[in-house]
Amino acid sequence: MGLLAVLEWVTAILLATDLLVVIGSVLVRHFFDAPVEWSDDVARALLLAVTFLGAAAALARGDNAGVTFFVDRLTPRRREQVDAAVAVLVLITTSAVFWYACKLLVETSGQTVGAGLRQEVFFAPLCVATAAMVLFTLDACLAFRLRDTLSALAGYAILGALWAAWSSFAPDTTPALPWVMGLAFIASLIAGVAIAFVLALSALVFIWCGDMLPGQFLAQQMARGIDNFVLLAVPFFILVGYLMEANGMSVRLISLLQRGAGRIRGGLDVVMVLAMVIFSGISGSKMADIAAVGSVLVPAARKSGQKPGDAVALLAASAVMAETIPPCVNLIILGFVANLSIGGLFMAGLLPSALMAFALILAAIVAGRRTAQSAIVGGTGESMSSMAISGVAAFGLIALIFGGYRSGFATATEISAFAVAYALAVGWVLFREMTWTAVGSVMRHAAVRSGMVLFIVAAAQSLAYVLTLQQIPHAIADLLVALTAQHGRWVFLLLSVLILIVMGSVLEGAAALIIFGPLLMPVARQLGVDPLHYGVILVVGMGIGLFAPPLGLGLYGACLIGGVRLEDTIVPILKYLGILFLCLILIAFVPEISTALPRALGY
Incomplete structure (x- = not known):
């Protein structure tokens, strides 16, 4: 030790x-x-x-x-x-x-x-x-x-x-x-x-x-x-997620959302989806997002009489939805291995994630029930004005992330470092909850989590190199081109979705993207598929696989955080993943959902 x-x-x-x-x-x-x-x-x-x-x-x-x-x-x-x-x-x-x-x-x-x-x-x-x-x-x-x-x-x-x-x-x-x-x-x-x-x-x-x-x-x-300098964004954004939890912003934001939407039909589920949307726009780590949101809302679901397995299933599905909300780590990794614009991928992922969030919220309202008052307010002891300040601080961080690299002040990677400084300042000056002890603990946890994620990237790169030596990517690409020539481009898109769902379920998300992103992206370009649009398809497909039972590693993590058995989440998660799969099919065959914002902003 x-x-x-x-x-x-x-x-x-x-x-x-x-x-x-x-x-x-x-x-x-x-x-x-x-x-x-x-x-x-x-x-x-x-x-x-x-x-x-x-x-x-x-x-x-x-x-x-x-x-x-x-x-x-x-x-x-x-x-x-x-x-x-x-x-x-x-x-x-x-x-x-x-x-x-x-x-x-x-x-x-x-x-x-x-x-x-x-x-x-x-x-x-x-x-x-x-x-x-x-x-x-x-x-x-x-x-x-x-x-x-x-x-x-x-x-x-x-x-x-x-x-x-x-x-x-x-x-x-x-x-x-x-x-x-x-x-x-x-x-x-x-x-x-x-x-x-x-x-x-x-x-x-x-x-x-x-x-x-x-x-x-x-x-x-x-x-x-x-x-590669681009990958520095991974540990920095993971650090931002841990700092949000340590500086009190997480609990305040969730309490604010509970007061605003908690009383409507399916209110706790709606709050969970909205919380994942906001947190994913700040932290690059999905597990950090799940931990921050789940640690507050899964106990609230238990208190309200909701089955905790259902709550964890929605939490996991919301993490899939958030895979394309910048600054997602997997978007950064895909941009790195496929030589795509990180900023362009960030913009391409916004409307698809909005579509999936809307679908999950609609399902939560239709199938949900009203939440008991005791479960709505998390008991933070904060006034409404204090929680509102927390909301402003969170959106200030989002504005820093998006505005920083759009203004040309710094690259997306460099902005991630300033996001860390912002989160530290908020915790020390605004909320007065950060201490040197807390900072040390957060830095240690973020460093270990970053090492775990990036070590998978390193190992996947070595395997990808070996596969390339054996010309396996070339053989698969030729097969996909032949199938597409016979049956049309839609076959290639469907096969891409299925490949990433299957491989995302047996591999960690980053590894699946590193191995199959460079393999499939040239084929997509050859067939005339917009690279940013195709990148979104890959990331969402991988996300569905990552949280799909029974092998999805992300679902194991969500169950661990929520304190439930995997078996308790299988039925509800399949329902939510079915909704997300239909959204993915729509995204795949309506490319404007992904390409409208990047084109409007010059990517």
Whole structure:
């Protein structure tokens, strides 16, 4: 636990330093017309350190998401054996990445980047973080029965020996690498391995079972996959979401919405959807939004006599709706991997999210009932004027985010840093609820959450690179073009929706977009589909899959936050997801819903 605390504090300090570097460089550039040439390189190096060290801390805390639907149905003894096998597999994966990262660090020693920074600054965090991961996973392995751990280790050794013998004595009969990778992917996914390590393991299988790529390329791709200034917006917007919860803005905003709409038919459900709309326009993290809204409104739903499973289902559906409300992290990631305008994606997502929000609110009113007075007012003790001030502060933050990059003062990434400063100022000056202790706690949680999200991005980038080497994207693209030529562009749009729903349910959202965004976007361009319009389709489809039972990882998170069983949410979430699917079909076949605002604003 001492190592974990050190990792959390170091990662939080690095995140704060990155924040200061970005804000300082923008202010110097704007007021003194003197660009700070080294700021981008330093900011990217700090981002790499935050990502990998934060991911190591997330692993120690057990925060990494994985599909547990299948292992949850095992007997306790069988579950313990599977968990031991998973721990050993993660140990093997982290040890391999550590070894390859160290070799890469040695090979690039002495090289420098444009600003004069040594390459070691960019690759050393991966070495340090994976070393910590090895220690954490080794400790996890030792927590199981020694017999189970040794049995799992022996089983993997036998598998490796059998493959080595097969490929040595009968190489022409071995299955193709994509099939071997696919088998490893599915088996580890079913066993409950965290998504980031499923992706990394799949790429490692290609390296181990083939002879085309040295392991250093895996480490290099993991580092290069997030070595981009655009991705700095991810930890900054996640930090904004945590600060909103800590500075009191979340509770005040929800109480204000409750007083305004809580008394109408289906009032609590309407408030939940509206709260997700507002919070998603401020925080980039869907889990942070769900935590902020759910921690207040799910208990209120229980108090009003509503089934908590229904409330959590609507909360999850509202998170799908909010996937295209800027500054959503997945919009930023898609813009990065598909080379699309972040601002254009932000504008393209507004009307589709408004359509889905309207549909959910209408369903809530039609099927809802009036809420008891005791459940309407959250009991914050705040006056109406105080809550109104909170609303003004929240919309001030939204205005800062949208107005900042539209005015040309800063990029969307840089504006995310100023959004953090704004949230801190509101908590300290306006609400007087922020303390240095609270700031430290928020920075640690945001840094670990950011590391978890971006480590998935890094692992997905390495797998995407391996898939590209095998020309799998090219083969899929040719198949989609052929189907479209026979049946029309509508087939391509429908297949895209289905692919992202399925893959979004078995992968974390960012990973699905990283692998399939660059694969499908060129095909969409070739067929004449507007890239911003198609980007919205991809993000919404992925969102539906992310919260779809029984595998959707987002739904697991919502159930955990709401304190309900997955089984209690399945029937109501299917109803809401059906509504959102119909909205997605409408968005797909009426492109003006997505393209009207970007065109009007010059994107």
